[in-house]
Amino acid sequence: MADPCVLVGRAGGDPDRQALLERWLELTRTRLPALATQHGWPIQLDHCFMRVCLDVSLGARWDSVVPRPAIRTLSTAQLAKAIAQAEAIIADPASLPDLNRASLRMRHKA
Template sequence: MAADHLVQRWFALTREELPALAGARGWPVHLDHCFQRILLDHATGGPWRDTIASPAYRNASDEQLQQAIALGEQAIAGEQDMDRLNDKSLAWRGKRKGRTKRPGLS
């Protein structure tokens, strides 16, 4: 079970900070649960439900939640591409094969 301060940071990041930036950044997602899926999938190396029991915020290890938070913070800093992170998450889930070309992206 993740520490309370990590859970608080997780919810601030995924419910407030990332959704607030989504429109201006042109990100493919804007809902909190989508950011949670993307970040947790990358923290676990595949669909998070294969590794963490639901609800993830209660059952993730500190390390898993720290990795997910760090990735979200890197996206805010412009060090990670949310489009690519989303595409990889969806590919792991069999919902999209590879990257979909979007205007302005190479």
């Protein structure tokens, strides 16, 4: 994935959005995957955490709500909601399996 600073540059260079993108990538690429083995989660890869957080925070399969790639097309409010969902998972690790199943149901895979 491209550097979030480059992505922000394409989106107008909003420093608040840049901070949100950096937080999103830290949570989904580093923090959540680091907790996966410790908690025995059914997912471990960054894109899976992104899927779960986006689907749950948007209430639907994320790519039915925003065009791909999400990192470029999410509104700032949508991005903030996805970050809040990632932080909620960190605060309550036992919630992840149910959230993953909910995401998979949204995709008709569960």
